[in-house]
Amino acid sequence: xxxxxxxxxxxxxxxxxxxxxxxxxxxxxxxxxxxxxxxxxxxxxxxxxxxxxxxxxxxxxxxxxxxxxxxxxxxxxxxxxxxxxxxxxxxxxxxxxxxxxxxxxxxxxxxxxxxxxxxxxxxxxxxxxxxxxxxxxxxxxxxxxxxxxxxxxxxxxxxxxxxxxxxxxxxxxxxxxxxxxxxxxxxxx
Amino acid sequence: xxxxxxxxxxxxxxxxxxxxxxxxxxxxxxxxxxxxxxxxxxxxxxxxxxxxxxxxxxxxxxxxxxxxxxxxxxxxxxxxxxxxxxxxxxxxxxxxxxxxxxxxxxxxxxxxxxxxxxxxxxxxxxxxxxxxxxxxxxxxxxxxxxxxxxxxxxxxxxxxxxxxxxxxxxxxxxxxxxxxxxxxxxxxxxxxxxxxxxxxxxxxxxxxxxxxxxxxxxx
Numbered sequence: 001x002x003x004x005x006x007x008x009x010x011x012x013x014x015x016x017x018x019x020x021x022x023x024x025x026x027x028x029x030x031x032x033x034x035x036x037x038x039x040x041x042x043x044x045x046x047x048x049x050x051x052x053x054x055x056x057x058x059x060x061x062x063x064x065x066x067x068x069x070x071x072x073x074x075x076x077x078x079x080x081x082x083x084x085x086x087x088x089x090x091x092x093x094x095x096x097x098x099x100x101x102x103x104x105x106x107x108x109x110x111x112x113x114x115x116x117x118x119x120x121x122x123x124x125x126x127x128x129x130x131x132x133x134x135x136x137x138x139x140x141x142x143x144x145x146x147x148x149x150x151x152x153x154x155x156x157x158x159x160x161x162x163x164x165x166x167x168x169x170x171x172x173x174x175x176x177x178x179x180x181x182x183x184x185x186x187x188x189x
Numbered sequence: 190x191x192x193x194x195x196x197x198x199x200x201x202x203x204x205x206x207x208x209x210x211x212x213x214x215x216x217x218x219x220x221x222x223x224x225x226x227x228x229x230x231x232x233x234x235x236x237x238x239x240x241x242x243x244x245x246x247x248x249x250x251x252x253x254x255x256x257x258x259x260x261x262x263x264x265x266x267x268x269x270x271x272x273x274x275x276x277x278x279x280x281x282x283x284x285x286x287x288x289x290x291x292x293x294x295x296x297x298x299x300x301x302x303x304x305x306x307x308x309x310x311x312x313x314x315x316x317x318x319x320x321x322x323x324x325x326x327x328x329x330x331x332x333x334x335x336x337x338x339x340x341x342x343x344x345x346x347x348x349x350x351x352x353x354x355x356x357x358x359x360x361x362x363x364x365x366x367x368x369x370x371x372x373x374x375x376x377x378x379x380x381x382x383x384x385x386x387x388x389x390x391x392x393x394x395x396x397x398x399x400x401x402x403x404x405x406x407x408x
Contacts, residue, residue: 017228029233069323098341165340
């Protein structure tokens with residue numbers, strides 16, 4: 001009886017208002033968070049690294065950690081790119097298991113990814129064009145080198161990440177040498 | 190003969206009636222304002238929690254390991270997109286790797302640097318993996334050994350390919366990851382898919398091989 005009396009006195013309209021307002025605020029805050037890209041990996045790296053150039057960063061340590069949760073299990077080469085008035089050509093060699101290349105949008109979307117095979121080298125050659133589909137000239141003829149992945153992508157800006165697994169001191173010079181051959185160059189598609 | 194008692198109706202004085210009406214309206218307005226304030230608070234809190242920590246809408250749990258199932262994908266849900274943007278993480282798409290985070294041990298107690306842990310993993314059958322320990326903010330934990338991670342390349346495995354990593358403040362023989370005085374810990378386990386990719390069945394089988402995290406002792 002007391003429960004029934006309580007339920008009779010309860011203002012159900014307030015509950016409805018509560019659910020509606022909480023739901024609307026929840027959605028607004030979530031979509032604001034999606035669109036606030038100031039803290040995203042791209043924004044953080046683009047502010048400290050040169051644009052349209054592949055940069056090999058120092059090994060990740062507590063004193064030199066460019067991003068939160070950036071794993072120190074690898075050496076990284078980053079290239080923040082913008083294709084406002086040009087196309088980008090990306091070339092990389094992935095010699096062994098654990099080597100990867102990824103292309104990320106400013107919102108962290110990983111729209112291209114390739115990992116090395118265990119048994120052979122993988123050569124990657126990519127063209128990134130402005131997302132609006134402008135004509136930027138005919139493709140430059142490729143080299144005679146065998147290419148495993150040749151692809152054209154469309155993106156206005158983003159981040160190219162090459163990851164080389166850190167196998168320890170004896171391998172570091174070799175890893176550095178392969179990483180230093182990776183390029184990200186502005187030019188014709 | 191039945192008698193009928195008639196009560197005389199005395200209307201309350203006009204002033205008191207006005208006060209009661211005003212009080213009633215005031216109480217309703219206060220109730221409405223409190224409801225809206227509470228709803229705004231709950232809306233903000235629930236959004237932030239689901240973005241920062243995830244929920245069954247966007248994550249899967251495998252024992253203590255949390256996996257954002259759409260992280261990095263172009264068709265990711267808004268919570269996964271907001272998570273990657275607000276945290277500044279750089280994660281390989283869930284299409285190409287499994288990235289798993291543990292904030293608790295296998296019994297559900299928070300990972301903390303005042304305790305030591307045994308992390309026991311199965312043979313990952315040719316897949317490249319890495320295990321890294323961070324503090325709760327995602328910073329590496331400074332230590333004299335300069336040791337922050339183990340990978341499929343750097344681990345000393347057991348003869349059958351399985352492995353054991355110890356987490357703790359004090360040095361241990363074998364695969365020891367120092368946790369110093371970092372406070373709460375986050376363990377990140379990443380497994381790369383092979384270049385040929387993994388089917389959903391193979392992915393499910395992989396997820397069953399995730400390491401167990403057992404607390405040894407606390408000080």
